[in-house]
Amino acid sequence: MTLRHDRAVVRLLPAAILAMALATGCGSSLGTPAAAAPSQAAGSATTPAGSPSPGASASTQPGGSRATLDLDHLAVGFDQVVGGLVDPLAVVNAGDGSGRVFVAQQGGQIRIVRSGSLVGPAFLDISDRITSGGERGLLGVAFHPDFPKDPRVFVDYTDTNGDTRVSSFLVDPATPDRIDASTEKRLLFVKQPFANHNGGALVFGPDGFLYVSLGDGGSGGDPMGNGQSLKTLLGKILRIDVDSTTGDRAYGIPADNPYASGSGGRLAEIWLTGLRNPWRMSFDRLNNDLWIGDVGQGDWEEIDVQRAGTAAGTNFGWNRLEGSHCYQPSTGCEEPGLTLPVTEYGHDQGCTVIGGNVYRGSNQPLLAGAYVFADYCSDRVWAIDPSVDGARSPTLVASTDHAFSAFGEDEAGELYAVDLSGGTLLRVTGNRR
Numbered sequence: 235m236t237l238r239h240d241r242a243v244v245r246l247l248p249a250a251i252l253a254m255a256l257a258t259g260c261g262s263s264l265g266t267p268a269a270a271a272p273s274q275a276a277g278s279a280t281t282p283a284g285s286p287s288p289g290a291s292a293s294t295q296p297g298g299s300r301a302t303l304d305l306d307h308l309a310v311g312f313d314q315v316v317g318g319l320v321d322p323l324a325v326v327n328a329g330d331g332s333g334r335v336f337v338a339q340q341g342g343q344i345r346i347v348r349s350g351s352l353v354g355p356a357f358l359d360i361s362d363r364i365t366s367g368g369e370r371g372l373l374g375v376a377f378h379p380d381f382p383k384d385p386r387v388f389v390d391y392t393d394t395n396g397d398t399r400v401s402s403f404l405v406d407p408a409t410p411d412r413i414d415a416s417t418e419k420r421l422l423f424v425k426q427p428f429a430n431h432n433g434g435a436l437v438f439g440p441d442g443f444l445y446v447s448l449g450d451g452g453s454g455g456d457p458m459g460n461g462q463s464l465k466t467l468l469g470k471i472l473r474i475d476v477d478s479t480t481g482d483r484a485y486g487i488p489a490d491n492p493y494a495s496g497s498g499g500r501l502a503e504i505w506l507t508g509l510r511n512p513w514r515m516s517f518d519r520l521n522n523d524l525w526i527g528d529v530g531q532g533d534w535e536e537i538d539v540q541r542a543g544t545a546a547g548t549n550f551g552w553n554r555l556e557g558s559h560c561y562q563p564s565t566g567c568e569e570p571g572l573t574l575p576v577t578e579y580g581h582d583q584g585c586t587v588i589g590g591n592v593y594r595g596s597n598q599p600l601l602a603g604a605y606v607f608a609d610y611c612s613d614r615v616w617a618i619d620p621s622v623d624g625a626r627s628p629t630l631v632a633s634t635d636h637a638f639s640a641f642g643e644d645e646a647g648e649l650y651a652v653d654l655s656g657g658t659l660l661r662v663t664g665n666r667r
Contacts, residue, residue, distance in 0.1 A: 303604055308600055308629070308666070310632040310664060312651060312660040316659050318352050320340075321657070322340075323340050323372065323652070324373070325337055325640055325652055327642075330381055331645070333349070333644070335347040335644050335659065340370075340371035342363065358415060364393060373392070373434025386405075391434075392426065392432055399423055403415065422484070422503075426452065427451045430452040430453070431529075432452075435513065435589075437515060439524070443473050444485075445505065446473075447526070448470050455531060461510060462549075464498075464507065467501055467504065470504050472505060473546075475487065487503065491546060493547075505546050506549075509538075510553070513528075514588055516590070516592070516641070518592040523539055524542075525590070525591070525605060526540070526550075528550065529587055531556050531561065534558075534579070535578060535581075535587035536556075536557045536577070536587065537576055537605075537628075554572060558574045577618050577628045579628060583614065584611050585610070585611040586611055587607065588608045588609065588639060589607055592620050593647070595648040595649060598649070598662070600664035601662070602664075606641065608638040608651070613634045613638070615630070637653055637655040648661070648662075649661075
């Protein structure tokens with residue numbers, strides 16, 4: 235693996251290898267130039283409607299109160315909650331009133347944080363079933379929306395052959411802090427042609443369906459054309475029903491999936507397409523918009539959004555586009571059906587976007603209504619106003635020494651992040667600058 239061939243291949247490495255990789259590639263010594271403004275690929279796509287205006291705006295918070303989002307004067311901070319984690323990659327809550335926060339570790343364990351302390355032993359340990367390292371490992375976790383009434387926990391991992399599996403496990407109410415790994419039920423299997431671009435995010439939508447992110451299969455430049463093919467699950471966001479079955483599948487196909495019929499060889503699980511490596515995604519708990527961080531190739535990192543109520547089947551452009559710019563071909567890539575990112579930044583700013591969340595908690599009023607995301611390599615953090623349609627530049631709100639790998643929420647909507655190399659869970663704060 236080399237940074238020059240495909241800069242995203244080596245992002246998620248164990249800490250020792252990570253230091254060497256960043257020494258020869260991007261690092262935290264890039265300074266703090268202003269974020270690059272998105273520019274549309276010439277005649278290449280349809281720009282989302284709306285007027286970009288990243289200044290102050292009002293955001294409605296749970297309970298109906300109004301808060302002013304002032305990105306120009308927002309400084310985001312990070313307070314350590316716990317250390318002692320090993321290569322953390324995801325942060326979730328169970329939605330069960332327990333107040334627990336769950337952190338997935340790349341090596342195959344899920345750890346519990348309760349009342350500011352790390353609980354042991356691991357909630358789940360499947361380290362004997364996975365390939366870990368590089369961009370492989372235990373990549374995503376999600377609790378069933380009716381947990382604990384429905385005691386299933388879902389995980390996305392790369393198996394011992396490096397292929398993607400999505401499985402469920404059962405939590406025995408008699409041992410709520412420990413999963414019996416023998417309860418695994420495999421739902422979805424996807425053969426991976428290369429070692430990188432596995433995606434791996436899992437999240438339940440407000441509709442109760444499970445959304446699964448998959449990268450384009452790896453290598454560099456999407457050599458197999460998976461991003462634009464509807465005959466592969468690679469390079470997609472999938473949407474499946476874990477409470478039913480369709481045919482010989484271990485899950486159901488929602489009737490309103492865009493290709494639910496499977497006609498013409500198009501795969502019924504597909505919800506969104508044209509993605510390179512959708513590393514992290516989240517639903518806005520206030521309005522149900524789906525936010526996606528899609529890792530770029532050699533020049534551009536992007537944030538995409540699927541607004542609630544928008545027809546399924548949105549094509550975000552890869553590998554015709556990288557961000558809002560022509561990629562293949564390098565010019566004349568115009569296709570009216572492609573949707574541009576809402577924001578992007580160039581590799582003078584970083585090299586691997588870490589998709590975040592829209593803050594809907596109550597403890598950080600200055601963050602209210604902001605979509606916060608980061609870059610893994612440059613340790614920078616940006617925010618945008620998610621209520622504004624159209625492409626806009628992100629606002630730099632922090633320069634840190636953290637190697638961010640994921641954001642996530644607790645039950646109350648408070649925002650957390652994890653530092654991959656530092657092994658820490660961090661609470662996100664909003665301050666005035």
